[in-house]
Structures are given as C-alpha cells and as structure tokens.
Amino acid sequence: MRNPYEVLGVPEGAPLDQVKAAYKILAQKYQNDPSFEAQRKMEEINAAYDSIVMNAGGAYKNSGYAQGANDYADIAAKIRSGRLDDAQILLDGIPEHQRDAQWYYLKGTVLQKRGWLEDAANNFATASRLDPSNNTYKMAYNRVINARSGGYRTERRAQTGRRSGDCGYLDCCCNLLCADACCECMGGDLISCC
C-alpha cells in the first residue's frame, strides 16, 4: 500500500484538518463514479484516510479504545509491509469478545492477500454488518460482490487492446506521410526529405 499522505495528496504529517479537507474533495470526485477504477481509487482513499485518523486517534479517544486502535494500527502496518504471518498471529491473539468491525476487516485483508478469498469475503461482510457507516469496510465488501457477479469482465473487454503491441506511433507516422503526400499534390511539402 502507498503512503496514506501521498494518496490524499497532502504533505507527510499534515494536520488532521488539512487531511479531512483533502479527503472530502477526493471523495466527492470519486464516490458517485460507478466504474471499477473509481471504486478502487475510492477504496484506497478511504483506507488512507482511516489509517491517518486511526494513528492520530489516541489523542481524543478514551484510553481503553486507544490501546485497541494502536494494536490495529500496528497490525495494519504489518499487513502493508507484507508480514502477513505476524499480522495473523497478532489478530488471532485478540480474544473473541473484543473483536469488532475493524478486527474483521483486517482479518479479511490478511486472508485476501493470502488468496483465501471466500473466508476474506465473509470477514468483510461481517465488518460492514457490524459497522455499516464505515466506507472502507463497505467498499471492500462491495468489491467482492462486484467481482462475484463478474462485473470486471465487461469492463476488461471494453479495454482490450490497450496494452497490445500495436502502439500509436506507427499510425502517427502513416498520418504524417499521408499529410506529406497531400501537401506534395498541392505543390507544398511537409517532410522535405521524402
């Protein structure tokens, strides 16, 4: 995952107000766009925003909750750096009665990265059920639903050819040569050497 400040386009360590403002602008831009790309972007923005707010959270949350938030921030950092085993051990160490929406979201993320997609989907579903107001959880689960219905396929078919070898340069050259020929017909010259 990219640096959350970079994702939101604010300088590293920017004050929370600035982060919130940047988030608001970006969210307005992407949230009503139904395309897959925009959804992914939105998800990234949400995750970035959540991680910044979560890290800054200790200051105004009561001490018990802040402890949990710090644990989660640590786990999230481990997931970001690809240390999935460590993250999983920490997550499994949290007793069942303390597991909240964020726990299920993080657990889902670990499973998703491991390729255990069905279990991941169930965890995302639980996370968004426990905390319906959280956009990150909702996005993660919506992405699963979209993928299950095969929505990505239509989108991909529409883009075929975007990375195939026939690049525009050849077309560009052809067009120039044609333009040159036309100019020469009319007595002018576009490319002097031919």
Added chain:
Amino acid sequence: MLGYVRAYKPDMKMRDYELYKGVYCSLCRALGRNYSPLAQLFLSYDFALACVLRLAAAENGCTFSKKRCPYNPAKKCMICVSKDVFDFCAHAVIITVYYKVIDNLRDKGFISKLAAALVFPAVALMHKKAARLAPDIEKAVSVAMKLQAETEVKPSLSIDEAAHPSAQALATVFALGFEGKTKEALSKIGYMTGRFVYILDAADDLEDDKKNGAFNPFSGEDISSAESRKIFAEKVRGMLNLTQSIALESLDMLEVKRFYDIMDNILLEGLSNCAERVLAKYGDKAEKSKEYTVE
C-alpha cells in the same frame, strides 16, 4: 491440471493463435526430447500457460521457426528456438503426471486404476529423471500432495483451505527462478489459476464423487433437485469469478514484456468459457446451440 486452462480461440488474433500453438508444439517437443514419445501423450494446454507466462516475463525475447511435426508431417508448426523454458515446463508436466497417476492408483474406479497401473513403471522412471533435473518443482508438488492428503481428512473444511495446497504448488512452480515484483505477480497468477482449476474440478466431479463416496469439498452441497442445482452453480460461479478477478489483477501487476494478449485471453475468456461449460451441466444455462444468429 486437467485441460481447463486454455485459450478461447474465437477471440484470438490469428498471430497470437499461431504463437500459442507454437508454444504448445514446443512443449511437446521438449517432452519428446527430454523424456520419451510416451511423455508426449501427457501434453496438455494447461502447461502452455506456464510456458507463455515464463516467456512473457523473461528478459530476452524468443524466436520461432517453422518445422515439421513428426506426428503430422503434412503440417508445419512453429517451434521456439530457445529451449530452457520448455524443458522446465516439461519437467513440471512429468512431475504432476506422476502424482496424478499415484492418486489414481489409490482411489479411483477399476478402469482408471488399471490404466494407472499400466503406465506407472514408465512414469516412475521419467519422474526419477524429472526430480533430479528439477528438484524445486518436485519439492513444491510433493509438499502440496502431502498437505492435500492431510487437509482432506479435516472436518468442516472451507473451500479456501481445501484449494490451498494445489494452488500453492502452482504458485511456486510459476514463480520459480524469478525475483522481486515479477515473482510476486507470477506466484499470485499461479495461485489463482490453481485455485480456479481446483474449484472447477471439484464442481465437475461432484456427482461422481457423491456416488462413489469419494472426497469432495462440495460434498455438503445439495444437488438433488433442479432448483438446488441452480443455486449450487450460482455459488460456484461466484467463487470462480472472485478468483478470476484477482488473477486478472495480478496479470496487470506483472511487467509483461510480450504475449500480453495471449495471457489476457487465457485468463479472461479461456477460464470463463471453461467454467460455463462445466456449470452448464448443473442446468442453469441453456444448451449450446449449433446455430449462429447474426443480428
């Protein structure tokens, strides 16, 4: 893998199709060169994907030249001049076939048991060579087989857990010999392809397995009525779609040097078509018509 992973021809450019066939023919030659004509019988399109991926991620390009096929001398096919990728995949073919034969010897019906017993000595001999030449592949596949056997006896098994050993084996084989980001992407593509094939194969075999009392991760599913069969097909389709979407995402992560269209075709259209063919037997899509209607 069992013939599920192949390109979807109608959506391919002729040039790509020729190259894809060329990869297939080159793999066939590698099997003949390294092993024996018997080994060529185990050739399948599945491992052509492994070859294409390795060629696509390799630093250097490759040259194909037209040569005659010994089995069909009237036809010329494109053969890749460089050999290492194909030799590697030929070893992988032999090693997977060996474990498949052992598996058949253990728990299938009489006919397949007999067939397995007949080819076993020859396959065992070839496997010995393959294990010596490609110890990494041998290790990945044998570990997966052991893990699979351990997993299958567990009660309340999730599909993720059941699919993990074979998916992981393919992930390791696909990524062997690569480093960094390329390795990560190839391994993910391998994992998702293996997972897709495992789920599809399990759905394909469910009826037979239920009859014979053999292991199947979906054995808890109800497929007795037309209605429940439809629900089951829809569930499996959802799982396959989810798996395929991640496979395609991983393909986009891979720094592809060549053959992008072929891989895109296999992972997008090829897998989808195969899934539909298998799920059609659970009756939620109409039988394929033999007529074309152009509007």
